[in-house]
Amino acid sequence: MQISGTAAIVTGGASGLGAATARALAERGARVFALDISIDSAPEVPGVTYLAADVTSEEDVQAAVDTAADSGVPLRVAVNCAGIGPSTRTVGKSGPHPLDLYRKVIDINLVGTFNVMRLAAAAMGRTEPLEHGQRGVIVNTASIAAYDGQIGQVAYAASKAAVVGMTLPAARDLSSVGVRVMTIAPGIVDTPMLATVSEEFRAGLAAGVPFPKRLAQPEEYARLAVAIVEHDYLNGEVIRMDGALRMAPR
DSSP states (O other), X not given: OOOTTOEEEEETTTSHHHHHHHHXXXXXXXXXEEEESOOTTOOOOTTEEXXXXXXXXXXXXXXXXXXXXXXXXXXXXXXXXXXXXXXXXXXXXXXXXXHXXXXXXXXXXXXXXXXXXXXXXXXXXXXXXXXXXXXXXXXXXXXXXXXXXXXXXXXXXXXXXXHHHHHHHHHHHHGGGTEEEEEEEEOSBOOGGGTXXXXXXXXXXXXXXXXXXXXXXXXXXXXXXXXXHHOTTOOSOXXXXXXXXXXXXX
């Protein structure tokens, strides 16, 4: 599918994977609407409009989808990058895993992803069909933790495994309206979440990757997302982007 001349929604668009993806889509001619819970520190990027939105809110997301759909070009792309990844054991020194924290992780990472997917797909389904009836594509973000969750990642791994699990049924559901659904499962990416750790710790993370022995860059995720959008026969699948990394227990 051609990106130029379309509207795109990217969640988590003010930083990290989302910011890199928003930029990449805008550089290819899309009119991008980048959603984030806070947009105060969002970078200025030509072609990118930032919208403050909570992905778990039906009202916020519907308003953003309506803005994109009414932008003068058809909404064809949605990329879900919003997420959180706190680390807490099922039972730790302070007791059992806080249930509210578990719910929050599931709510943002899974329910938020589904919320954006369902509302964006509904809007895409109202656009004029392209060749072979295609109307749009949705790219969700899981993690290799969906397969290799580490100690302390019980909530995060559960949320990302659920994103993996809904990829195929969502693709089958949305085939009737011409919308593809794909998921990327990144490994260790050099995002702002790693900005606070030491260089020694970062080097240790990189050393565990079979090849190439380095952290992934947000721009590499963005390139993969763009490739998925442009490749019309990719549908209902999860692509690992991890340098062949399989996570150890800790």
